[in-house]
Amino acid sequence: MEPSATPLRHTGLLVIQPLRKRQCAECRTGPLALLVLEEGAPRCLDCADLGHLVYLPRGDTALTRRSREGSALSAVVVRFNRRRSRYERQGVLVEEAALARAEERCLADAEARHRRRARDARRREDEDLRFTDAFAREIRRMFPGCPAERARDIAAHASVRGSGRVGRSAAGRALSEAAVAAAVRASVRHTDTPYDQLLMSGVPRHEARRRIAEVVETTVRGWQAGQVPP
Numbered sequence: 001m002e003p004s005a006t007p008l009r010h011t012g013l014l015v016i017q018p019l020r021k022r023q024c025a026e027c028r029t030g031p032l033a034l035l036v037l038e039e040g041a042p043r044c045l046d047c048a049d050l051g052h053l054v055y056l057p058r059g060d061t062a063l064t065r066r067s068r069e070g071s072a073l074s075a076v077v078v079r080f081n082r083r084r085s086r087y088e089r090q091g092v093l094v095e096e097a098a099l100a101r102a103e104e105r106c107l108a109d110a111e112a113r114h115r116r117r118a119r120d121a122r123r124r125e126d127e128d129l130r131f132t133d134a135f136a137r138e139i140r141r142m143f144p145g146c147p148a149e150r151a152r153d154i155a156a157h158a159s160v161r162g163s164g165r166v167g168r169s170a171a172g173r174a175l176s177e178a179a180v181a182a183a184v185r186a187s188v189r190h191t192d193t194p195y196d197q198l199l200m201s202g203v204p205r206h207e208a209r210r211r212i213a214e215v216v217e218t219t220v221r222g223w224q225a226g227q228v229p230p
Contacts, residue, residue, distance in 0.1 A: 013075035053093035066102035071095040132159050138175050143223035158183035188219045
């Protein structure tokens with residue numbers, strides 16, 4: 001016998017995935033992968049007049065909803081979970097034509113989402129380029145001695161989306177002088193001094209910064225004064 005628990009509170013047709021081998025009480029076909037209980041006796045889908053339906057496993061909510069909406073006849077497929085002592089939904093049976101129409105609609109939606117994501121990506125890319133240009137111009141305004149290509153590199157590095165760097169902070173997006181100066185100093189520290197090598201050799205960060213502070217200040221002050229490096 002099937003478990004005595006009621007297979008879900010459901011007003012439509014229910015089909016069961018049996019836990020053990022069962023035969024159809026009418027045509028004696030078996031074992032049954034799916035069955036319908038009629039007056040306590042198992043019936044195969046053909047004998048229950050559901051044999052023309054196709055099985056759609058659970059997982060895609062939109063596809064399931066659209067398939068059932070477009071199917072004149074449908075049934076919920078359930079299976080008993082011994083550990084939880086209850087029946088659980090496994091999928092649905094729907095008309096094949098309804099499933100095909102639903103798949104076409106979902107595919108069209110997926111293509112539309114893909115196009116929208118592509119448009120959004122292009123928009124974000126354009127926004128990032130404009131912001132990087134603005135950041136580079138602000139660097140050149142504050143540090144006229146900084147070479148244009150170097151200013152562009154600093155701006156591009158500081159403003160990478162999702163990087164958490166100063167250019168993506170609220171102050172950075174507002175192009176505050178403090179944020180721009182911080183980006184420039186960071187670039188000088190990592191590019192024009194042995195700071196990274198000091199860290200890799202085990203020198204504590206504060207000590208490493210102290211050792212290279214003079215080089216950083218000299219370079220930054222020179223750029224502020226409009227002195228172009230050789």
